[in-house]
Amino acid sequence: MNRREFIGGISVAALAGCATGGRVSSRAAADVQERVSPKPRFHVFSKMFQPPVTKSPEELCNLMASAGLDGVQWTVRKGGHVTPENARAELPRLVKVAESFGLKCESICTDITADAAGRPGVSAGAAETLGVAADCGIRLFRPAYYFYDEKTESFSQSIDRIRGGFAKLAALCEQTGVKATYQNHSSWGPSVFGGLVWDVYECVKDIDPALVGVEYDPMHAYFETNLSWTHGLELIAPWISSVDLKDFHYRLDPKNPKMTKKAMVAAGEGVVPWDEVRDLVARHGVDPLYILHFEYNFDKTNLKKTVKAERDAFAAVLRG
Secondary structure, eight states: OOHHHHHHHHHHHHHHHHTTTTOOOHHHHHHHHHHHOSSOEEEEEGGGGSTTSSSSHHHHHHHHHHTTOOEEEEEESTTSSBOGGGHHHHHHHHHHHHHHTTOBOOEEEEOOOOOTTOSSOSOTTHHHHHHHHHHTTOOEEEOOOOBOOTTTOOHHHHHHHHHHHHHHHHHHHHHHSOEEEEEOOOOSSTTBTTSSHHHHHHHHTTSOTTTEEEEEOHHHHHHHHGGGHHHHHHHHGGGEEEEEEOEEEEEEETTEEEEEEEEEEOTTSSOOOHHHHHHHHHHTTOOOEEEEOOOSOOOOSSHHHHHHHHHHHHHHHHOO
16 A cells, blocks of 8 residues: 555545544444455465465466455565576566466565664665566565564664664665565564564654555464554554464463463464454555465365365455
């Protein structure tokens, strides 16, 4: 979403708020959502469908089109559908394959990073890869994660360094015309930046949302902060360009019955409050690209049935 579209969405949300004395009712929120995004756009994160799950990009695209999806977010990184060194030859080919099945390619997932302290600096070849993406009509890319350095920096020093990294990402985006969308991700260790959405906000709050945005992940936000997750979404709303779709529930840890662990599950089987996500997204005038992730152990014997069920379950709740 560009700035003009975002401001327009906010105006619609504001009108709904005026009609309810500043509070947006669930009906008003639904009305806003209908006007902002009458038909959610569902793309698939291609990682979970790399070989051997599907044997080729053609098979993947045929599957997604037949299941009612709208597009593909290709992995353009080491071990991905496209490796960075082959992006110039391979990415345009995959975009054409997707288009031949009626699918769009609006976003890619990369391992591009930019660190103000020169660790590792702007990724080699990043501008070239994004230039190819721009030529293909791709407007968004997910960069690699940032990390705190607990051994040599204080928490605030790490934040300052990472804030500088986002500034360099913004410069890269301005140069190439492709917008970075950082994913908030629950911690797999204390060094991971972005488990707390507030940290991401601290680093993007002074950056134009037209250059750097967020691939907002409600599952990770809810897992990380539980009942306070809504505050993070409200803070980061102007920067949200895409929303990841996946769910989880808690299960007992077999190694410690006093503890619980995260278990990834199919749509409709988890604890993420998707109706609240829907209403908040509408309230803040956000029109995101929705990206299905399939991070649970899904049935691979009937892939079309699996993909369609996931897509339909999310479509039902997001449309209200």
